[in-house]
Amino acid sequence: MDYRDMPRESLNSNIPQGRGMIKWAPFATMPEQFENVRKMQEDQVKISRPELSDDRLEEIDRTLKNALALKRQVRIEYYHDGYRFPVDLKVISVDVWSMMVVGQRTDDEEMVFISFIDILDILML
Secondary structure, X not given: OOHHHOOHHHOOOOOOOOOHHHHHHHHHHXXXXXXXXXXXXXXXXXXXXXXXXXXXXXXXXXXXXXXXXXXXXXXXXXXXXOEXXXXXXXXXEEEOOOOEEEEXXXXXXXXXXXXXXXXXXXXXX
């Protein structure tokens, strides 16, 4: 049984508390090491840019054009700096020349510019 689930009255009060955070105090003298470890942890969860097939790219293009024509909202999942981000927006224009999707967020009405190559998935809402 986990001691955290037990009632406080049934726990042994003679158990010592330990040193707590004092034991980690010597490591706090090297803040650059903490920063390097944090960066290494962040780099481990990053993903590389997924390669999309031609069929998937055509499907994304078709969905974008339909959303623009029907003035419907879409949920776009895009890649940025090793992470996947979802955004709900109303497509305002699809600029083929600059290869960008211009949209307006549904929650705060902020303008969003997403590059075609960053789009991973699209779903019409």
